[in-house]
Amino acid sequence: xxxxxxxxxxxxxxxxxxxxxxxxxxxxxxxxxxxxxxxxxxxxxxxxxxxxxxxxxxxxxxxxxxxxxxxxxxxxxxxxxxxxxxxxxxxxxxxxxxxxxxxxxxxxxxxxxxxxxxxxxxxxxxxxxxxxxxxxxxxxxxxxxxxxxxxxxxxxxxxxxxxxxxxxxxxxxxxxxxxxxxxxxxxxxxxxxxxxxxxx
Numbered sequence: 001x002x003x004x005x006x007x008x009x010x011x012x013x014x015x016x017x018x019x020x021x022x023x024x025x026x027x028x029x030x031x032x033x034x035x036x037x038x039x040x041x042x043x044x045x046x047x048x049x050x051x052x053x054x055x056x057x058x059x060x061x062x063x064x065x066x067x068x069x070x071x072x073x074x075x076x077x078x079x080x081x082x083x084x085x086x087x088x089x090x091x092x093x094x095x096x097x098x099x100x101x102x103x104x105x106x107x108x109x110x111x112x113x114x115x116x117x118x119x120x121x122x123x124x125x126x127x128x129x130x131x132x133x134x135x136x137x138x139x140x141x142x143x144x145x146x147x148x149x150x151x152x153x154x155x156x157x158x159x160x161x162x163x164x165x166x167x168x169x170x171x172x173x174x175x176x177x178x179x180x181x182x183x184x185x186x187x188x189x190x191x192x193x194x195x196x197x198x199x200x
Contacts, residue, residue, distance in 0.1 A: 015076045018090055025094050026069050029101060033061055036105035054108025057120070060186050061104040064124065067189045068097060068131060075138050089137040093130040099123045117178050118171035124182065125164035132157060160185045 036054060040047035103120040110116045163185050167178040
């Protein structure tokens with residue numbers, strides 16, 4: 001009877017509060033990221049040229065954050081309740097996403113340097129790991145077996161993890177190669193994953 005009571009209580013925990021909290025945190029992360037830009041001292045186009053590495057880093061970061069926001073929405077739409085494990089997995093994802101503004105600013109100011117590139121790749125890697133954990137946590141409670149099998153067969157997530165992981169040590173050999181791997185992952189996810197949408 002005690003176990004049944006816990007399960008009943010568990011199903012009453014709506015996803016709406018977690019989704020609203022995540023939306024707010026992600027919006028703040030994007031806002032902080034754009035604040036890394038400083039107003040140029042000059043009033044001509046030439047004064048903007050030093051900002052191009054930061055702009056490229058910001059563009060990639062914005063796309064990554066936006067992709068997580070899109071897929072986060074679709075993922076939570078597959079369930080009508082949350083568990084304590086999901087909440088902690090969600091906080092774990094937000095923890096790593098919150099480091100993106102710092103990594104973006106450091107990489108933008110030190111484009112081509114090994115350590116900032118490696119740190120940026122490391123943060124993106126752990127963001128991907130955290131999302132994978134959240135996805136597994138949510139799908140553990142999903143009833144649609146076809147949906148679960150579809151996601152397990154996907155190669156995009158595994159490819160992203162592999163590219164990010166490779167980009168970390170490669171940053172010390174060639175930051176440019178690491179940059180290319182990171183951009184390839186961004187291109188891979190430029191069109192949001194629609195697999196989950198088919199099952200809603």
